[in-house]
Amino acid sequence: MFTRVCIPPTCARCVRSFSVSVRQNAKAIIYTRNGEPTDVLTVRTLPTPPAPHGDQVKLKFRLSPVNPADLNVIQGAYPSKPRPREDLGTPEPAFIAGNEGLAVVEAVGEQVSSVRKGDWVIFNTPQFGTWASEAVAKQSDIIRVPRASDSPLTEVQAATLTVNPPTALALLTQFVSLDPGEFVIQNGANSSVGQAVIQIAHRLGLKTINLVRDREGIEELKGQLKLLGADHVLTYNELGEKTARDTVREWTGGKPIRLGLNCVGGKDTTLMARFLGQDAHLVSYGAMSKAPLSLPTSLFIFKNLTCHGYWQSRWYQQHGAEDRQKLIQDLIHMMESGIVRVQME
Known part of the structure; x- marks a missing residue:
């Protein structure tokens, strides 16, 4: 479900696209303590990430949904917790908000084999921190969105595949x-x-x-x-x-x-x-x-x-990469064939 959260304009009602026509510093919506989103969320300009190496993948976010559970996580009332980050340039460890999102691969490390530049990806790791403009992830953090060049799958559909x-x-x-x-x-x-x-x-x-x-x-x-x-x-x-x-x-x-x-x-x-x-x-x-x-x-x-x-998160915990990829493929088929249409609020 998409919902409204009244925080600074960087987080829009339904889905926020961070696409820009000129190079800008990466930004993210972060918090350092739990509380009401309107009280604890701030927009932060991030340090420039290093080029990906090994099994790392550099990503640029296209869309990041706002689900009710995201707000519960920020409030500290949800069992799934994001990992604290010490690489955001903040005086104390901070969290990047957001669980779901669609990103495009910009570059890959030399050990990456499952994705390549230009691929759409969604997230395998719960509470990855998707309310950002870009990120560097491990290959294991992401799932490639399989689609043909003429696929009718939209960015909104892809961004909401996992929940x-x-x-x-x-x-x-x-x-x-x-x-x-x-x-x-x-x-x-x-x-x-x-x-x-x-x-x-x-x-x-x-x-x-x-x-x-x-x-x-x-x-x-x-x-x-x-x-x-x-x-x-x-x-x-x-x-x-x-x-x-x-x-x-x-x-x-x-x-x-x-x-x-x-x-x-x-x-x-x-x-x-x-x-x-x-x-x-x-x-x-x-x-x-x-x-x-x-x-x-x-x-x-x-x-x-x-x-x-x-709880969908428990399903992901109990199933391996092959089952997860099959689930995503089945859902994409439903969306491409018009069985499921995503309705934004």
């Missing part, structure tokens, strides 16, 4: 085997992961019930999600109405909903869980409300509900 689309794919395929025509119910449906879930589910022949907050322009939002492939869209208030259960039963033909996806937490997820059927799975991958997840004991006793947590 939201793979999360959506995993949520739909790793916890329960669903047959075409079965329903998935999810909250936070207008988030970047939620939108990817809609599109991938549609491709898999699954149907989706999508929950969003009521807001100004809600009908327009519902229309946008349906254009992506959403079958049904409800607000949480609509889901809480007395007629909602009959409405959902009519949509599903009385068949149980066996997969629920949660990125919100709190009372809205409690409500959504009540619509899950026998032997269903509820998968949580976020907690945007910052409220605890509270579920009735009856769902576990009488419906045999199973709850899971999913």
Whole structure:
């Protein structure tokens, strides 16, 4: 998900491109302590990096997304931590913000074999520090973006390959085997992961019930999600109405909903869980409300509900380079063929 962060203009709302027409000193958005992004982030001109040698690769960033997790990392409320840097010209160790990004290879060391000048790359190392104009990375830090010269893959799509689309794919395929025509119910449906879930589910022949907050322009939002492939869209208030259960039963033909996806937490997820059927799975991958997840004991006793947590970073930790490269290739195919379109906020 892209989001707004109100910090100096160097960090824009969705994606910041550092492309320039003349040579300028490298810059990065850094912090030396945890706190609110508006309080602790600063823009720093970096020392000129040395030419790459050995297994090093010199990179120039094209786009760097701003995800909610990036803000949590800066606040110190996220388990994945960036490494402190002592080469930024600061009096004390500092961190470069940013987890995802798309960069172009500018030069390589003599031991580098996986990429060459001009290649697009994304990042294999969590919390690499992508809110920068350029960097020197190790060959193991990056993943080449495989694409043909006539590929329709955009820079925005490539820059967002490592977090939201793979999360959506995993949520739909790793916890329960669903047959075409079965329903998935999810909250936070207008988030970047939620939108990817809609599109991938549609491709898999699954149907989706999508929950969003009521807001100004809600009908327009519902229309946008349906254009992506959403079958049904409800607000949480609509889901809480007395007629909602009959409405959902009519949509599903009385068949149980066996997969629920949660990125919100709190009372809205409690409500959504009540619509899950026998032997269903509820998968949580976020907690945007910052409220605890509270579920009735009856769902576990009488419906045999199973709850899971999913973290894409853990998947990367548990899988090697070959699996990661295959995942990226599969996602690129989905984007090039129009199955998944990245929607910027």
